Amino acid sequence: CGVFGIYSHKDDVALNTYWGLYALQHRGQESTGIVTTDGSNMQVKKGMGLVADVYKDGVGDLTGHIAIGHVRYSTTGSSMAYNTQPLRVYFDGGNLALSHNGNLTNAAELRSRLTRDGVVFQTTVDTEVVLSLIARSRKEKVEDRVAEAVNEIKGAFAILIMTDHKLIAVRDPYGFRPLCLGKLDGGWVVASESCAFDLVGAEFIRDVKPGEMLVFEDDYAEPKSMMWSKEMPSKCAHCIFEYVYFARTDSVIDKQCVYQARINMGRELAKETKEIHPDIVISVPDSGTAAAVGYSLESGVPFMEGLTKNRYVGRTFIQPTQKQRLNAVRLKLNPVKSVVAGKSVVMVDDSIVRGTTSGKIVKLLKDAGAKEVHVCISSPPVTDPCYYGIDTSVRKELIASTHTEDEICQYIGADSLHYISLEGLKRSLSSMDPEGMCYACFNAGYPDNAEETIRQGSKY
Numbered sequence: 114c115g116v117f118g119i120y121s122h123k124d125d126v127a128l129n130t131y132w133g134l135y136a137l138q139h140r141g142q143e144s145t146g147i148v149t150t151d152g153s154n155m156q157v158k159k160g161m162g163l164v165a166d167v168y169k170d171g172v173g174d175l176t177g178h179i180a181i182g183h184v185r186y187s188t189t190g191s192s193m194a195y196n197t198q199p200l201r202v203y204f205d206g207g208n209l210a211l212s213h214n215g216n217l218t219n220a221a222e223l224r225s226r227l228t229r230d231g232v233v234f235q236t237t238v239d240t241e242v243v244l245s246l247i248a249r250s251r252k253e254k255v256e257d258r259v260a261e262a263v264n265e266i267k268g269a270f271a272i273l274i275m276t277d278h279k280l281i282a283v284r285d286p287y288g289f290r291p292l293c294l295g296k297l298d299g300g301w302v303v304a305s306e307s308c309a310f311d312l313v314g315a316e317f318i319r320d321v322k323p324g325e326m327l328v329f330e331d332d333y334a335e336p337k338s339m340m341w342s343k344e345m346p347s348k349c350a351h352c353i354f355e356y357v358y359f360a361r362t363d364s365v366i367d368k369q370c371v372y373q374a375r376i377n378m379g380r381e382l383a384k385e386t387k388e389i390h391p392d393i394v395i396s397v398p399d400s401g402t403a404a405a406v407g408y409s410l411e412s413g414v415p416f417m418e419g420l421t422k423n424r425y426v427g428r429t430f431i432q433p434t435q436k437q438r439l440n441a442v443r444l445k446l447n448p449v450k451s452v453v454a455g456k457s458v459v460m461v462d463d464s465i466v467r468g469t470t471s472g473k474i475v476k477l478l479k480d481a482g483a484k485e486v487h488v489c490i491s492s493p494p495v496t497d498p499c500y501y502g503i504d505t506s507v508r509k510e511l512i513a514s515t516h517t518e519d520e521i522c523q524y525i526g527a528d529s530l531h532y533i534s535l536e537g538l539k540r541s542l543s544s545m546d547p548e549g550m551c552y553a554c555f556n557a558g559y560p561d562n563a564e565e566t567i568r569q570g571s572k573y
């Protein structure tokens with residue numbers, strides 16, 4: 114998912130949120146919503162589908178000086194209208210709205226505890242427990258109530274909360290999901306990725322720190338910062354997949370430029386596959402392109418566009434069911450025969466998750482006359498599920514959890530298959546500490562013991 118928030122005295126918070134969400138569309142295409150407040154009333158516009166469609170009649174009727182927005186890609190809670198965020202409720206402090214990117218690992222346990230206490234839920238989104246926890250806190254200031262609430266939750270979260278007078282941004286202690294702060298002429302913005310700032314003309318200030326809360330209550334003053342977590346881990350665990358696949362290449366997250374990281378991943382792959390001598394290197398657009406360019410720069414093998422992407426098809430992985438994904442590959446990509454026919458091709462992609470995509474594409478390339486197809490993947494084998502908001506959640510669906518690399522190579526019909534090594538991936542991070550990252554989907558090293566938390570939760 115993607116989140117965007119704004120606090121500004123200029124009367125264009127909804128329009129800026131709309132632009133911000135537009136720039137974050139790659140983070141979720143299932144549904145979107147914007148909530149604004151003018152200090153006493155909250156207004157909501159939500160819907161299923163893309164930003165351009167949901168707000169096609171404009172956002173002019175949403176007024177106020179604070180807004181939060183959301184684009185959704187479902188992990189917990191199905192893809193239904195009632196699960197659309199921001200969530201919005203009333204509590205004894207007035208209006209309350211919330212947007213969440215991430216996934217809570219102890220939501221089942223909290224939900225069961227709250228339900229036994231008489232709390233009712235209107236959605237199946239894990240985040241709804243956070244609203245109840247805030248509403249039930251007996252602290253006086255809303256930021257203290259939020260702090261109390263988020264100290265109860267576990268997992269990954271970049272959360273934006275809006276009351277009638279305040280905007281609050283919270284990042285989990287590991288910093289799994291990104292969140293950054295920007296300055297506007299006349300206010301402040303927070304967003305999942307810095308690419309959203311460029312579109313609204315905001316200046317990037319800094320990343321929100323893992324375990325930090327920012328409270329905005331004045332458009333001219335700096336937001337108040339507090340470290341809210343009672344249990345700060347010794348190391349953070351930023352999600353490596355943001356750099357491999359999820360984030361946009363023009364974003365800088367936790368000081369690391371995403372594009373640069375992907376170029377470096379391609380370079381590392383080229384260094385690790387010196388034994389293959391292809392005529393050309395091609396990418397699976399768009400997510401494999403930067404790494405393919407890096408491969409070409411390092412190896413000297415020319416980069417060509419061997420696959421044309423239909424730009425009007427969304428991210429295939431994010432289609433919720435396997436059948437929808439199968440059809441989507443064919444719809445989305447078509448080989449350029451004159452580029453690949455008779456050639457030995459290196460095909461670079463970012464990841465193999467279920468193995469659906471790569472197999473289809475190798476076949477397309479072979480049918481188009483490619484002599485050899487060597488598949489190079491800019492992430493190690495995905496063997497373990499993610500519990501932190503990337504939808505790779507069932508272990509048995511991950512092809513690398515049940516198959517060796519040779520078996521996968523055979524399954525996808527490639528002449529050879531090469532995954533980047535974990536060490537190579539770490540070296541690709543040129544501007545951040547590679548040890549402060551989460552790599553759990555490659556090695557089950559869940560930094561917060563998520564599997565145990567989930568096992569506990571499954572009792573409820």
Ligand code: 5GP
Nearest residue numbers: 400430463464465466467468469470471504
């Ligand atoms: P597969 O077909 O192997 O299940 O999916 C791998 C493809 O899905 C890659 O080309 C990758 O770009 C794309 N993809 C889309 N969304 C995601 C995601 O959330 N995580 C990962 N790892 N890959 C994704």
Ligand code: SF4
Nearest residue numbers: 352353499551553554
């Ligand atoms: Fe990211 Fe993988 Fe960790 Fe999930 S398990 S947060 S996808 S690195």
Ligand code: MG
Nearest residue numbers: 397398400401
């Ligand atoms: Mg892809």
